[in-house]
Amino acid sequence: MARILITSAIPYINGIKHLGNLVGSQLPADLYARFCRARGDEVMFICATDEHGTPAELAAAKAGKPVAEYCAEMHEVQKGLSEGFRLSFDKFGRSSSPQNHALTQYFAGRLADNGYIEEVTEKQVYSNADGRFLPDRYIEGTCPNCGYDKARGDQCENCTKQLDPTDLIDPRSAISGSTDLEVRETKHLYLRQSALKDRLDAWIDEKSDWPVLTTSIAKKWLHDGDGLQDRGITRDLDWGVPVKKGDADWPGMEGKVFYVWFDAPIEYIAATKEWSDEKGLDDDAWQRWWRTDKGAEDVRYVQFMGKDNVPFHTLSFPATIIGSGDPWKLVDYIKSFNYLNYDGGQFSTSQGRGVFMDQALDILPADYWRWWLLSHAPENSDSEFTWENFQASVNKDLADVLGNFVSRVTKFCRSKFGETVPEGGETGPREEALIADLSKRLDAYQAHMEAIDVRKASSELRAMWAAGNEYLQEAAPWSVFKEDEAAAAAIIRLSLNLIRLYGVLSAPFIPDASAEMLKAMGAEDAAWPKDIASALDALPAGQAFTVPENLFRKISDDEREDWQSRFSGVRT
RNA sequence: GGGCCUGUAGCUCAAUUGGUUAGAGCAGAGCGCUCAUAACGCUUUGGUUGGGGGUUCAAGUCCCUCCGGGCCUACCA
Numbered sequence: 001m002a003r004i005l006i007t008s009a010i011p012y013i014n015g016i017k018h019l020g021n022l023v024g025s026q027l028p029a030d031l032y033a034r035f036c037r038a039r040g041d042e043v044m045f046i047c048a049t050d051e052h053g054t055p056a057e058l059a060a061a062k063a064g065k066p067v068a069e070y071c072a073e074m075h076e077v078q079k080g081l082s083e084g085f086r087l088s089f090d091k092f093g094r095s096s097s098p099q100n101h102a103l104t105q106y107f108a109g110r111l112a113d114n115g116y117i118e119e120v121t122e123k124q125v126y127s128n129a130d131g132r133f134l135p136d137r138y139i140e141g142t143c144p145n146c147g148y149d150k151a152r153g154d155q156c157e158n159c160t161k162q163l164d165p166t167d168l169i170d171p172r173s174a175i176s177g178s179t180d181l182e183v184r185e186t187k188h189l190y191l192r193q194s195a196l197k198d199r200l201d202a203w204i205d206e207k208s209d210w211p212v213l214t215t216s217i218a219k220k221w222l223h224d225g226d227g228l229q230d231r232g233i234t235r236d237l238d239w240g241v242p243v244k245k246g247d248a249d250w251p252g253m254e255g256k257v258f259y260v261w262f263d264a265p266i267e268y269i270a271a272t273k274e275w276s277d278e279k280g281l282d283d284d285a286w287q288r289w290w291r292t293d294k295g296a297e298d299v300r301y302v303q304f305m306g307k308d309n310v311p312f313h314t315l316s317f318p319a320t321i322i323g324s325g326d327p328w329k330l331v332d333y334i335k336s337f338n339y340l341n342y343d344g345g346q347f348s349t350s351q352g353r354g355v356f357m358d359q360a361l362d363i364l365p366a367d368y369w370r371w372w373l374l375s376h377a378p379e380n381s382d383s384e385f386t387w388e389n390f391q392a393s394v395n396k397d398l399a400d401v402l403g404n405f406v407s408r409v410t411k412f413c414r415s416k417f418g419e420t421v422p423e424g425g426e427t428g429p430r431e432e433a434l435i436a437d438l439s440k441r442l443d444a445y446q447a448h449m450e451a452i453d454v455r456k457a458s459s460e461l462r463a464m465w466a467a468g469n470e471y472l473q474e475a476a477p478w479s480v481f482k483e484d485e486a487a488a489a490a491i492i493r494l495s496l497n498l499i500r501l502y503g504v505l506s507a508p509f510i511p512d513a514s515a516e517m518l519k520a521m522g523a524e525d526a527a528w529p530k531d532i533a534s535a536l537d538a539l540p541a542g543q544a545f546t547v548p549e550n551l552f553r554k555i556s557d558d559e560r561e562d563w564q565s566r567f568s569g570v571r572t
Numbered sequence: 573g574g575g576c577c578u579g580u581a582g583c584u585c586a587a588u589u590g591g592u593u594a595g596a597g598c599a600g601a602g603c604g605c606u607c608a609u610a611a612c613g614c615u616u617u618g619g620u621u622g623g624g625g626g627u628u629c630a631a632g633u634c635c636c637u638c639c640g641g642g643c644c645u646a647c648c649a
Contacts, residue, residue: 012649055648136647154647216576217644224575229646260649307643338577338643381578382642389584392598400611408608415607455585459597473613478606550609
């Protein structure tokens with residue numbers, strides 16, 4: 001039994017995530033976690049909310065709430081939506097947890113002990129009106145290069161020129177609009193990633209099986225220009241993990257917090273501790289997942305994320321772990337995703353463009369979304385959500401191919417044999433051919449799931465559903481029944497067993513519908529099949545079943561048009 | 573500016589890493605079935621693989637070039 005540690009990139013706290021965020025990390029991570037569990041692996045599946053940083057403070061201020069209260073509320077909202085989408089986290093933690101505070105401070109202390117922290121005094125813009133330092137992008141002004149009057153302090157969006165905030169003409173705070181700005185000196189800690197560059201480079205070189213998207217981004221950062229740069233890991237903010245060296249104060253760093261990208265990945269570890277603390281377990285319980293000296297040697301650690309997160313997971317976080325000098329578990333495989341676009345443009349949290357998790361669940365159950373998103377996951381390039389495509393895929397794949405199969409088999413049986421698995425008759429060459437076909441497809445399905453080839457896995461699963469319809473059409477029990485009831489019984493008994501098998505195999509993609517199939521078949525055995533032949537023998541003759549409600553309803557043209565227009569504008 | 577990814581049938585995607593006649597699903601057309609959510613099955617139309625050039629016995633795959641789409645470029649996270 002393998003042990004698999006799975007983490008999904010942790011969603012930022014400042015609002016409800018859209019479907020693009022979902023399919024880029026949490027959903028495929030859940031697919032993989034469910035698959036591994038079904039196969040009998042021991043799985044630890046971790047996610048959390050990423051709660052620190054300037055955007056959280058601003059979102060809280062906008063909502064008129066203290067930031068801690070705002071984050072607590074938004075965490076519950078996001079947690080509820082995760083449950084709505086059936087994301088099977090073992091722990092959905094919070095980066096603001098005491099566990100993460102302690103662990104982040106611990107890591108900083110270890111890095112300092114090992115000489116990987118440098119103190120740098122630099123100049124930053126301070127806004128007197130806002131009472132805070134402003135990150136570069138929160139300073140606006142006129143671009144010295146092109147004259148654009150809404151250029152940001154890091155870059156002009158109009159002419160794309162890289163800027164320093166002090167380059168701006170007539171700079172003002174993007175938060176308040178105040179021009180009462182001054183440049184102040186402030187001291188910050190830098191993680192000396194450059195000193196770990198060669199080790200990171202060699203480590204990435206080993207990962208020839210990683211997606212190109214993952215390694216090419218890492219390589220770019222390692223080799224571009226002067227190579228991997230040191231990174232500031234502290235900020236002049238109130239909301240975050242206070243800068244400490246382990247348990248000890250850090251002279252000169254009073255009132256500062258760690259940068260959100262320093263503490264966020266550490267939350268993967270801290271959330272596992274949150275999990276064990278909550279269960280009243282001792283430290284061994286979480287350390288056996290994370291410490292190679294405490295049993296994590298045989299753990300396979302897989303991360304899921306959108307491409308924008310790749311540099312932090314391939315470089316900064318590994319630098320933190322390696323630099324600590326402790327035997328922490330490094331990631332074994334990074335599955336990264338491109339972006340999902342929405343109907344000709346980008347999903348946008350800030351502009352409220354697209355479909356958001358809460359809206360999606362208001363419209364349709366989770367399985368509909370899970371199936372479409374996973375079967376169209378942006379693995380090789382950016383992909384696009386359109387309502388036409390969504391309607392067509394869901395209606396065809398779920399309602400027609402799978403749902404209707406369940407319906408036609410159970411209803412036929414009820415009318416001819418009653419609501420028990422019929423006995424009598426024998427299987428023949430046609431059934432052997434079906435078993436051979438399904439066996440081949442099961443192998444392919446498992447291979448794709450093991451490789452986390454999401455789209456390929458989904459099409460193989462769909463092909464197994466379609467094989468049921470092909471078999472039924474050819475076997476034609478409605479005709480056979482007129483001549484030979486026992487022969488028809490054998491066909492239907494096998495078909496009912498197919499429903500049970502689909503319930504087992506489809507669960508990683510569509511857990512609710514799978515549960516319905518298994519419940520309707522009265523299946524006690526929901527174990528992952530070892531071979532198709534015996535799996536199709538699991539339901540014995542005489543076993544009672546029920547005819548389920550239609551598993552999936554169809555999306556009508558009217559609904560599609562309604563949703564199309566409802567979500568075309570800006571979210572209010 | 574630099575780097576990376578990408579362009580294959582009307583649409584969404586494959587193609588065992590250079591190997592025979594480029595394949596699936598959807599949509600379209602025809603036929604069949606009547607158990608079923610007007611569902612299902614079978615057959616079938618459809619491609620100068622973005623354009624051009626090159627390497628090779630052999631190119632969707634490698635090289636050059638042009639055109640289009642996207643992402644990243646380190647203080648948003």
